[in-house]
Amino acid sequence: MARWNGFTWKWYGQLLQNESIMSALYYTIVIAILASVISTIVGTISAIGIHKMRGKSKKLILNVNYLPILNTEIVTAVALMSLFVFVKMEFGFTTMLLAHIMFCLPYVILSVLPKMKQLPDNIEDAAMDLGATPIYALRKVILPQIKPGIVSGFLIAFTMSIDDFIISFFNAGNGVSNLSIEIYGMARRGIKPEINALSTIMFAVVLGLLLLANKKESIVRGTK
Secondary structure: OOOOOOOOOHHHHHHHOOHHHHHHHHHHHHHHHHHHHHHHHHHHHHHHHHHHOOOHHHHHHHHHHHHHHHOOHHHHHHHHHHHHHHOOOOOOHHHHHHHHHHHHHHHHHHHHHHHHHOOOOOHHHHHHHOOOOHHHHHHHHHHHHHHHHHHHHHHHHHHHHHHOOHHHHHHOOOOOOOHHHHHHHHHHOOOOHHHHHHHHHHHHHHHHHHHHHHHHHHHHHHOO
């Protein structure tokens, strides 16, 4: 039975001396940053393109985009693993990064697309009538207007990536592990205080990012 003698920083300090945990922390942060940045860029471009589409093709693309969200994570994880096996990719950092990008991308699109729908239909044409090129209109007119959706999409993607276990577990290779996988492996060997300390840190980071995203969204709504 566990004995609670009060708060201590001891086990947090022990985390810094654990090489496997520090390696997992490195991969967690690097993959989360890369996956969120790439999925935000691709998702924003995709949302703009989807917004301009019309008819059945637009509905088809949206329905495909909803699939990873509606499916359970285990289905998405196995599907991505099967895809990597089919194309004969060696499991490791690359497959784990690609898997994170794939499952973060739909959430970015769903964050940016509503902001695109709020824009006036002729705002881009008005900018070009005043002499702006399509690229200049995108950079100076469209992107500033949908910036809150882009930031929210980035924060959601980063939060989901840093907290993911199932997608990572099925698509990581030997020598590559994130914090969720490391916690799972440590828990199988027995619950230790280091696991509680690590779980507390992860919970605090994820909670902080979610609160930041919600606060930013509330500020944007309050200014309208």
